[in-house]
Amino acid sequence: MSVVIGLAFSACSLFSGAGRGRREVHIVTVDNNVCKRLKEKVVIYGVFVDSKVGGVWSTHDVRSTMDSMRIAADWIEAQARMQGIDLVIEVASHEKGGVVPVRSELPRAGLDGVIRGSNPSNLIDRWADKACRQVQSSFPRDTASITLTKNMPKDRERLIARLRDLHGTDNVALMLFVNNYHGSESSIALHTGSTDRIEYAVVAFKRPAVIAHEFLHLFGALDLYITPYDSKKEAEKRKRFAMDRFPNEIMAFPFRGLDSLQIGSLTEYLIGWRRELTREDAELLAGEKVRFAKY
Numbered sequence: 666m667s668v669v670i671g672l673a674f675s676a677c678s679l680f681s682g683a684g685r686g687r688r689e690v691h692i693v694t695v696d697n698n699v700c701k702r703l704k705e706k707v708v709i710y711g712v713f714v715d716s717k718v719g720g721v722w723s724t725h726d727v728r729s730t731m732d733s734m735r736i737a738a739d740w741i742e743a744q745a746r747m748q749g750i751d752l753v754i755e756v757a758s759h760e761k762g763g764v765v766p767v768r769s770e771l772p773r774a775g776l777d778g779v780i781r782g783s784n785p786s787n788l789i790d791r792w793a794d795k796a797c798r799q800v801q802s803s804f805p806r807d808t809a810s811i812t813l814t815k816n817m818p819k820d821r822e823r824l825i826a827r828l829r830d831l832h833g834t835d836n837v838a839l840m841l842f843v844n845n846y847h848g849s850e851s852s853i854a855l856h857t858g859s860t861d862r863i864e865y866a867v868v869a870f871k872r873p874a875v876i877a878h879e880f881l882h883l884f885g886a887l888d889l890y891i892t893p894y895d896s897k898k899e900a901e902k903r904k905r906f907a908m909d910r911f912p913n914e915i916m917a918f919p920f921r922g923l924d925s926l927q928i929g930s931l932t933e934y935l936i937g938w939r940r941e942l943t944r945e946d947a948e949l950l951a952g953e954k955v956r957f958a959k960y
């Protein structure tokens with residue numbers, strides 16, 4: 666089974682922050698972590714990770730996946746233009762100008778199995794850190810100042826700091842690709858609502874719509890479709906409603922072709938293209954009890 670999920674481990678941490686009286690609510694993924702608002706210059710950085718379970722990348726596979734990244738980026742740029750948003754997305758990778766093999770073994774269960782198992786984000790983080798360390802060490806000697814405040818940055822934090830320096834932007838969307846021939850792997854965006862762990866996505870599909878979907882998660886978008894991880898009836902009901910309300914929404918239908926999809930008003934708010942939620946979208950998220958923050 667193929668699934669694309671975003672907040673599998675943190676669906677109930679959707680809201681945070683409370684004041685007196687009528688609460689003002691911030692959605693934890695919005696304007697948060699490395700990828701804040703989807704505006705101005707943004708880099709989507711692909712890391713192609715070889716592994717026994719996930720497969721090995723050929724030059725052809727890398728090239729076709731980077732083509733898909735470009736198609737996804739062009740589509741998002743076009744959506745931004747329609748909203749009058751200034752956005753340029755640069756597609757980059759450690760493979761540029763010669764193959765730099767990166768290898769990090771997935772647990773035998775593969776990505777699907779890890780996600781369904783216990784403590785998945787720790788396992789995937791370790792796997793991702795190992796891959797990021799190799800990418801980082803393939804660069805010329807590091808003279809960049811690490812701008813993050815931590816004393817002991819993890820490998821993917823070091824890599825992000827370096828990429829920010831190299832590309833001259835804070836907005837670096839890190840995507841690790843698993844070469845999956847069989848279409849049976851999941852894709853996932855991790856730590857999008859975190860304040861202390863760097864967010865990134867792991868993608869096992871070459872489809873531009875899936876890449877765009879995960880990319881939007883990194884900038885705060887939420888899943889608007891029913892995943893196998895939805896246990897609460899209320900969440901399911903909300904998502905069913907969202908799918909009716911946004912019949913062409915990329916966060917609801919990531920397995921359709923990009924040409925038939927669009928970015929709906931709720932996602933626009935989440936990624937920073939709209940200052941405030943529409944009333945209908947706010948009700949969809951939380952009923953009438955709360956007031957959502959304006960950005």
Ligand SMILES: [Zn+2]
Binds near residue numbers: 670
């Ligand atoms: Zn998703």
